Amino acid sequence: MNISTIVKGAKTFAKKHSPEILTGLGIAGMIASTVLAVKATPKAMKLIENKKKEEGTEEFTAVQTVKTVWKNYIPSVITATASVACLIGSCAESNRRRTAIAAAYALSESALTTYKSKVVETIGEKKEQKIREAIAEDVVKENHVSEKEVIPTTKGETLCYDVLSGRYFKSSSDSIRKAESAVNKRLMSDMYVSLNEFYYELGLDGIKLGDDLGWNYETGGVDIEFCSQLADDNTPCLVIDYRVAPKYDYYK
Numbered sequence: 530m531n532i533s534t535i536v537k538g539a540k541t542f543a544k545k546h547s548p549e550i551l552t553g554l555g556i557a558g559m560i561a562s563t564v565l566a567v568k569a570t571p572k573a574m575k576l577i578e579n580k581k582k583e584e585g586t587e588e589f590t591a592v593q594t595v596k597t598v599w600k601n602y603i604p605s606v607i608t609a610t611a612s613v614a615c616l617i618g619s620c621a622e623s624n625r626r627r628t629a630i631a632a633a634y635a636l637s638e639s640a641l642t643t644y645k646s647k648v649v650e651t652i653g654e655k656k657e658q659k660i661r662e663a664i665a666e667d668v669v670k671e672n673h674v675s676e677k678e679v680i681p682t683t684k685g686e687t688l689c690y691d692v693l694s695g696r697y698f699k700s701s702s703d704s705i706r707k708a709e710s711a712v713n714k715r716l717m718s719d720m721y722v723s724l725n726e727f728y729y730e731l732g733l734d735g736i737k738l739g740d741d742l743g744w745n746y747e748t749g750g751v752d753i754e755f756c757s758q759l760a761d762d763n764t765p766c767l768v769i770d771y772r773v774a775p776k777y778d779y780y781k
Contacts (some may be wrong), residue, residue: 548626551619554589557558557654565605573598665756665768668692674760682732684708688760689767692723693775694736697760703769705731705753714749721745 544552577589580597589597594618652660669690674697679688685701708730716722725739744750760766 536779547617548623551615551622555612555616555619558608558615560607562609562612565608566602569598569601569605573601576601654732661770662756662758663755665692665770666758669758669760669766669768672697674764674766675762684732685768688764689769690760691733691769693771694728694733694739696733697766698731698733700731700767702755705755705767705769709751709753716744716746716750721780723779724748726752742775742777744773745779748776748779749773 540601576597577594580593581587672690672695674688674690677697680696680698682698682700682704684699684704686699687701688697689700689705690697708727711730712722712727715726721743723740723743725735726743728735728739750773754770754772756768756770758766758768
């Protein structure tokens with residue numbers, strides 16, 4: 530490895546991990562600032578005592594105190610200012626990346642929607658349905674129910690599989706349609722709903738990304754499609770997919 534390769538690698542690493550690096554520097558700077566301030570305090574106190582003796586007084590105003598000791602705290606103030614700048618920079622970079630991810634997600638979502646509509650237009654709805662069923666079959670085959678937890682609910686006893694969260698649970702087609710209807714009704718009044726709100730209606734716990742993904746009034750609400758498949762233990766399974774995928778920043 531030559532010097533230019535090492536430098537290029539270091540630049541790439543720094544760019545990739547800049548939010549973490551800036552946050553670390555900001556925290557370290559705050560700690561250093563506190564340490565510097567603590568170390569400067571004994572000297573400052575001594576300066577105040579000497580100044581009081583020079584002026585023959587026992588009391589100092591706040592202004593007099595600041596004028597006497599401010600130079601001692603310059604390193605601490607500079608370090609604290611730099612630390613704040615690092616933390617602000619970290620926040621700004623994180624926001625910029627989130628915006629870029631959201632834009633890329635929206636672009637991919639638009640491209641996928643266009644692709645789906647063109648597939649239906651080209652080969653017809655029946656053949657497109659067969660393709661979706663084949664995909665659902667592969668999904669169930671790759672996610673063995675015998676190796677996963679099946680979450681019980683009070684909504685039914687039919688084995689179901691949710692393609693977004695990758696979870697098996699017990700429910701029924703009627704219960705799922707009722708959950709879909711309830712969430713879409715809420716969408717009409719609130720203008721947006723999260724993915725987790727749909728899961729709660731199904732009797733499931735939310736997932737980590739469930740509050741970051743959702744639907745809004747403009748892009749369309751929850752639109753479920755079912756495919757019936759056999760799980761690896763030959764149990765009939767209802768595979769749940771979404772005609773309108775939940776999107777990031779749905780509440781904006």
